[in-house]
Amino acid sequence: MNTKIISESHLKPLIQIAEQKPRSGQRDEVESPYKTEVAEIFQLAVQHQQANRLVEAELLYSQVLEKQPDHPEALHSLGMLAQQMGQPQTAKKWLSASLQVRKDSGKTWFSLGNLHLVQEQFSEAEKAYRQALVLVPNSLPIYNNLGYALQQQGLFDEAVNCYQKALELKPDFIEAEANLGNALHAQGRLSSEQQLYYAKLNNKLAVARKKAGDWKTAIIYYKQAISLQPEKTDAYFKLGMTLHDQGQVDEAQSVFFKALEFKSDWEKAYLTGQIYQIQHQLDKAVSAYSQGLTLLNPHYAEAVRSSNGNQAAVFNLDEHIPPPIQFQEVIIGGHSFPAIPPVSNHEEARPFWSVVIPVLNRPEYFPECLASVLAQWTGPEDMEIVVLDNGSNPPLFEIPHGLGKGIIRYYRFPETVPLQQNWNTAVALSRGQWVHLLHHDDYVLPGFYARLKASLEKSSESVGAAFTGYENIDDNREVVFSQEHGLGEYRGVVKDWVRRIGVSCPLSPPSVVIRRLAYEQLGGYKLDLPYTCDWEFYKRVAVFYDWWYEPGILAHYRQHSNSVTVAETMDGSCGAAHRRAIEMSESYLPVEHCAAITAKSRAFHFNWCLERAAIPMKFGNIEGSFQLIQEALKIDGSSEATRKLFVWLTANELAPIRHQIVSRGIVDFSKNCLT
Incomplete structure (x- = not known):
């Protein structure tokens, strides 16, 4: 499988090849009394085309040809316009007509080659590119695209020579470098380390093309990344999601399940949960996640066996309303904050962790959030999981019920309350020594709780909060931002953290845990402070407590179009x-x-x-x-x-x-x- 470097969206930036001036003895453009008017109409047509007003551009180009039938630029532009409009035969007609007028146009030969390339007419594309190279001998786009046309015909040595020539002209031409690697791979000439390098390169290009809206080329790049590293599950998922978003549901399903061939039984079940979640089949996602967790986590499996038959058959909303909580006041710096009540019944054993998950509508990512926590659950003496549904309509009981199997405590406000009130109530319902406030569309990565616990159990009581590195991912699970705070592999108390967190907030909630005692002493989230209540709280904790850093990327924050941050x-x-x-x-x-x-x-x-x-x-x-x-x-x-x-x-x-x-x-x- 080989990577196509040219797609329709690539054409515009790559056709900017300088025309050669007419050689001595050639006739100049025909002088016309309408020359100025023609030039003005043509420029207006170009503006319309650049603004994607294609119908208006087509009409104006036609007006140019009415006045000057052999206008080569208008003929060429109509060819490009027809290709934009998905009319390849019409495009070929106009480009050929342009070449009849000006046979020495490297730009038009290149455009004709691109037209053939998009239609997978590789022999015809090769001929057009070779004509273009005669006229523009040192054009790296032409060398690159000619290489691809040759590669698709199985002429790998010639293709490699073209890619190498393009890279001589521009060593950082990433598309030519990827194509070179793909051609060498097709010949079996790459080491395993080189395959890994070129797989990453193809994946990088796929992400870039997808962001640019060039889905067709993105799909090709993903497929090449998989060819280079067949066992790389992430590439299958990214390809599957791209196909799914393009409406190619059956092919997406096939790609998704192809990834499972390389996984163990529990991984297959767990990843199947992700597949169904992507396809918005949440009932199936919950079932698959549960099956995977049963195989992965013996503590979860035992809890499921013990809870069978004990779950309520009918969901009763009244039974899940949170108990009334009296929030006192804590005054700090002249400001009032809602104090989180201490844990009652101190004689009862308390878990180390309380994972509290506030939720409001948007259930599409909720199963993965819960599964990521349950995969690390080692029993009620170590971790409790509390879900507080902020009046979701319909209630989101079935997801924690189907996955939690008696492990998760679910509460629901009858009506939606302010975000900060929901957070404070969720924390107040907790009994753990350390609280992890995890939003239901985010999730933790393996090792989050075990690594933090190993460090925090040995830390001083002066430590009131801890954080890890994290990544932001988008709706397509692509990493769009990575944050390790410039601390590298450092593990321990961060010196002068208040002087950094006081300026701006580099933290993301899924990567932060707070000692419950800090909530009790300093209060929770300010009720009348929207959007920045978490940053203000982190600053408050940093004034009175040390902060611990645990190295590594251990959490994912989901950055999507429906988030509060966007609003x-x-x-x-x-x-x-x-x-x-x-x-x-x-x-x-x-x-x-x-x-x-x-x-x-x-x-x-x-x-x-x-x-x-x-x-x-x-x-x-x-x-x-x-x-x-x-x-x-x-x-x-x-x-x-x-x-x-x-x-x-x-x-x-x-x-x-x-x-x-x-x-x-x-x-x-x-x-x-x-x-």
């Missing part, structure tokens, strides 16, 4: 939330560091607000952008910050925001300038 950016309210968190911590940060931490935090979040202000505007929400700018100036109203704002506002794409500021007259910028 806060869209409506602009995140700016005010960060400002309030800064103002609040200013009252309790260590005196000797407070001014420096706060100043750095204000400067950081001023820039943070500006970076995000353009996002709502892209979706037509000028009000959201305007709010973020207002909050930026409230966070940092210094003359230096104002100068930055002036410079930032000069960007062309920010004209709507400038007009909004001028029309409202709310911000008098001159007051903030240096006098």
Whole structure:
């Protein structure tokens, strides 16, 4: 299997090959009384095509040809336009007509080769590319694409020579490098280490093409990555999800289950759960996860056997309403926080861990979250799992019931309450020494609880919180961000952590655990502080406790389009939330560091607000952008910050925001300038 480097989405950036000027003796373009008018129409057509207004572009190109039938650029552009519109035969007609007018157009020969390549007419593509090379001898895109056309005809040595020529011209041409590796692999000329390298390269290109919307090429790259490393399960899943998203459900199913051939029985069952979850068949996902957990975790298997026959046949909502909890107040820095009540009945043994999982609707990732915890569950004396459903409609009882088998305690508010109230209640329901607040669309990786417990059991009581490295993944399970905090393999208390967490929040909730005593002494999450209540809480804990770092990526945060984080950016309210968190911590940060931490935090979040202000505007929400700018100036109203704002506002794409500021007259910028 070989990787196609050229797809329709690649054509635009690669056709920018300079035309040769007419050689001596050639006729110049025909002078026409309409030359200026023709040029203007042609440029307008190009603008329409670039803006994807294809019908308008086609009409204008046709007008050009009415006035100048042998206009080579209009003929070429109509060929490219027809290819964009999925009309390959029409595209070939226009490109051929362009070559009749200007046979020495390397650009048009290259475009014709690309057209044949997309249609898998490799011999015809080869001929066109060779013509293009005669006219443009040192073009790396032509060498690369010619190599692919040769490769598809089994002419591997010639293909390798073409790829090597492209890499001589541009050593960091990643597509040519991947194609070279794939051609060598087809000849059996790669070592196992080289296969691993080229598999990663193909996977990287697949991710890039998928993000660019070029699904067809992404699929080819994923398939090549699998060819290089058949046992790599992740590549199967990424390919399967791509096929599934493209509506190729049967092929996706086949690819998904192909991955299971390389796994043990428990892995097959567990991964089948992921497959069904991806396909939104949550009942089957729960069943498969449960089967996998039974084979993987003997503690879970025993709990399942013991609970059979003891589960309630009918779900009664009234039996799962959380008990009333009296939250007292804790005053820190003049601010009031809801105190988490101490654990009652101290004589009863307490587990080391309380994993508390708040949940509200969006069940599509919930099974994997629970399965990732249950895979590491070693018995009730070590871990309790508490799910608090924040009024989901319908209730999400069946997922924890089907997976928990009596292990999980499920509660449900009859109606949705504020997020912070749900979190505080979930923590208050816990009895463990350490609390892990895990959102139901995130999950932990193997070793999370065992490694942290091994360290925290030996740590001083001064340690009130711990964290690990984490990765953000998107809806397609691609890693979009990785955070190891610059600590490498360091394990232990992080020195001066308050001076870092006080400036901004580098943490992600699934990677953080908190000593329950810290909640009891310092209070929980501030009820009237949306979006940044976790950061403010982390700062509060850092003032009074040490923080432990456990090295390695041990948690995944799911970054998707329906998240609260996206909502806060869209409506602009995140700016005010960060400002309030800064103002609040200013009252309790260590005196000797407070001014420096706060100043750095204000400067950081001023820039943070500006970076995000353009996002709502892209979706037509000028009000959201305007709010973020207002909050930026409230966070940092210094003359230096104002100068930055002036410079930032000069960007062309920010004209709507400038007009909004001028029309409202709310911000008098001159007051903030240096006098």
